[in-house]
Amino acid sequence: MMAVPIMSIAAPTPLTVNLGNASSFAVLAGSGISNTGSTTINGDVITNTGGNIGLSPGSAVTGFPPGIVSNGAIHAADALASGAQDALTTAYNDAFGRPVDVDLTGQDLGGLTLTPGVYSFSTSAQLTGTLTLDGLGETDPVFIFKVGATLITASGSDINLINGARYCRTFWQIGSSATLGTTSHFVGHIFALTSITANTGATVQGQLLARNGAVTLDSNTITNGFCGALRVTKVFSASTTPSPVVIRINGQSPKTFNAVNGWTQTWENLPTGNYTITEDNLGLGWTNQILPTTTIPVLDGATATAAITNTYTPSSNGGGSGGDESVQVYPPLINVVKTPEPLALTSGQGSVTYTYKVTNPGTVALSAVSVADDKVSPVNYVSGDVNNDNLLQANETWIYTSKTNLGATTTNTATAIGNANGMSATDIAIVTVVVSGTPTVPPLINVVKTPEPLALTSGQGSVTYTYKVTNPGTAALSEVSVSDDMVSPVNYVSGDVNNDNLLQANETWIYTSKMNLSATTMNTATVKGSANGMTATDVAFATVIVTVTNTVTGGQLPKTSTPLYEVLIIGAVLTLVGDICWRNRKRYE
Template sequence: MKKIKKLLTAMLSLTLALGIAVPATTFAATDPGLGEAATFSIIAQTGITGTGTISGDVGNNSTGAGITALTAGDVGGTIYSTDGVAPGLAILDAAVQANLSTANDDLTAQGSTGSIGPALDGLTLTTGVYDIGAGRLNGGVLTLNGAGIYILRASSDFISSGSIELTNGARACDVYWQVDTLATINGSSFIGTIVAGTGVHFGDGVALNGRALALGGDVTLLNNTISGPTCATPAPASGSTYNNITVIKQVINDNGGTATFDDFPLFLNGNHIVSGQSSVLPPGLYTVTETGSSEYTASFSGDCNQSGQINHGGIGTQHSVCVVTNNDIGAPVVALPVPPLIEVLKVPTPLVLPDGPGSVLYTYTVRNIGTVPMSDVSLVGDTCSPITLISGDTNTDSMLDVTETWVYTCLTTLTETHTNIVVATGWANGISATDIANATVIVGLPIVPPLINVTKVPNPLVLTNGAGMVTYTNKVTNPGTVALSNVRIADDKCSPVSYISGDTNSDAKLDISETWTYTCSSQLTQTTVNTVTASGEANGLTARDFAIVTVVVGDVPKLPSAGIVSEEGNTPWNILLPAGILFVLTLLYLVQRKQTA
């Protein structure tokens, strides 16, 4: 009996040991397979309201009357309904609904990798099946990292006002969102196929790289774009592996100086560069230097610190801009020069090449937003050439007058996603004016990139009598085709920058028809160059623009001389003695006259 107990004890110990030694079962997510439903961008059960631009098929598992605003012109595929009545004449095949239900069952049956959330902001996930409860994406970014299938399952409603970032091979066509009830998608963009129990509702201007498939309820649109989902790996942010550093020179001759850009050779980590040209560089710390002059001060602004250093990022980060300003320190001039102001706006046509490489036409619009004409106007682009002047110099005097708008174009062929940068420069009264414009064109993906433009005008441009208050007016516009969220504006030498007006529909998005106005006031004591940066987001991408302005400040006027100048420590007896004698004689004369009277 004891032997049997020992044997049982040994077997139990072995069993426990084996149980501990065997790793826990993990579940790899698999594609649920949509079958006949795979070609559909939208499937609804009770109706489809609102409008948008839809790349695939659209199906309403009810009558055509339930599709209230969408037309065939809005849809790249076919519009289906159960009765084949306009706006679509095709009848929805029962297999579409059956395949969608089967796919939903497959999503439910897959083993869970783990439970996360419900807040998804800031998380980075690898492939797997994630239960997210009452999932929320509250304006932040969810990163999906690595190639494979991603399934995120919400046990109730799901609400997003954030965005999805795909890295290291993650693809939009491999992302699935199973929502037990209602999916509400706000923000600027979203990625993945949404399978929702009671409907999918979109906020204004949201772009979905995926599908909106409702097992019940409706799909509501509000000027949305639904495309894909794409199975291409997202391209880098520029046509090269890394982003650019652009160094810009500013020269101010407000004290009689005559220097130009050529008098201040520029260097980036010891290598000679030219103002306005961009350098494609890997991540790292870079230093901008120059051959200076003892008659000019030098200062840095933009993305570099006061030592000229730039902490430059790599793939997926913003391009870096460094502004180097040289100001003459000679004797003050009698008449202070009025500084010029220049603006350049760049718009590519098209903004997106979804099917791969193609031609792009860049249009550059250059304006004089100051008060004095400019000479020696030039445009320097990083990749596209030649940049050709088309029109604008109405009096053919080669001066950009305050009433003129000069238009340039440049045609190029893009083979991959690229951000093009151009720098406009003009001169007046010995002072340079510079502006920057950049625009991204997406190649190989149906994602529309954002554009943003900012202008900055100081009032006054000149403080003749020394220190004084200056008010900067910044106007931010959207020259693109998609509304911008999370619009931000910052000034390197003036704060706070206050929003004044412009959001006419109060939706917190910079629409293409709107101009947002901001102001900032600052007390200036010396000639000042400052830079304002504006940014906005759409479809998971960020657009940035800069505006650089100069305000000239004169010396504080001195009190007029009284005409009496003496050396320190000496009494001016040559003046005081005769004056004293004259006073005594006058006093004696008055006394004598009184006695005589």
């Protein structure tokens, strides 16, 4: 595997380039603007600005229609276009005058990962493949590219933004002309001294601004909206965590935050303004504090930050009326998908690489995650711990691999384990590699089982189980079935897109079941599917904790040496471990 070059700059992040009166124009040219085909120019849908087309001193704008201008208007040889050209000249000179951090002359931008800074090419620049811009989580990361002559992007090339990098803080100062390849995806504001050409199907998130020459379009999509952002982080100052909770900001869709300490989500593409953060009720005993304040100002292009700290205070009542005390504990869940490469060896003995994708379908982060294989050792961790905290979060996928030589058809079992709240979650995955002169591809199947809710806090209640069944292999599966050792029936809901009764590799079939629980319960789902005369099997375990609240009347609660929540955890661990050991018999049939 080829390593991806990463260039990190120690210098401070540069200041942004002020667009001034040019900010409301998605396209701006000096001599002419022409379009062919179904080009769409978009601005900000909330403020209905940013989608203008401007031309000055020229006046010939052609191809609109069929081109469409949304959230803006066409300004040809008018005062607004002239003022935008003046602002473009100022922005161009500003970018041109920035001191250079890294000289990339002679390098292709494709395959690079760049951090905030000023980059230069003494002559021309080329992008083939994918350029990744890494904002490093900064609140206002800025990227400036200074190109002495031309910028040319290849067909199908792409610019990928990660970790807070934003199109509205990415600037391209071009000493001559820019050409965007067919079906390429470009990000940022182009300031070209001469002309800009966007070939068929190219998309742009940003602006195409040409000082002296023309802008030529062909069935493009250009979007120039606002891009303020608000990043909210959850913090828990308690030994337990609540169920997932909804957080809202005014004028935007709400987001659901999993109960994971440090869980972060970001609202993006926000217009400038003040945003009020609210959190839905977490339940009895939970309080929150929003810092620095409940109302956060968001500026265009910048990322504002806030943190919500949740504190839990167990309820207790004393005196003559009695009372109760409970701390809710949520059980962990884990899933592993195992795939061999190749699935079949048709020429006898050969090497096989196994890949294990481990995810957390639950709500609590998992520690001490491990993967073992009964016939391959070692199994090595590769990647996935995004924030390097050794906790498998619900939004992460950890990758492991192992390698072995096979001389005969072999079935082996992987076991993934993770811990949380004093309990262990286990999942197993079985695959077969066929070693034969006949090219027979064995089937693979996977099921992820999640209960809702994961815990019943007031004794007996109803629980709905959802089963997501997928096919990580290459052979379509027939006779797919799902059963549960403690719930019946398990009903198919959706997922067979083409209604052919075959589970394809690109489909997810959903099943559900429902039951009433009055005690902490672990149950096991089994899924099967067939292909090429073989049957693949997978199982999934899930535990629902039922908290029974005891009330003592006529006096205080009895004092015990062990808190109730610790008793619950210990009992759940014993139940879970014993049941897993008894059921650990997943196999190919």
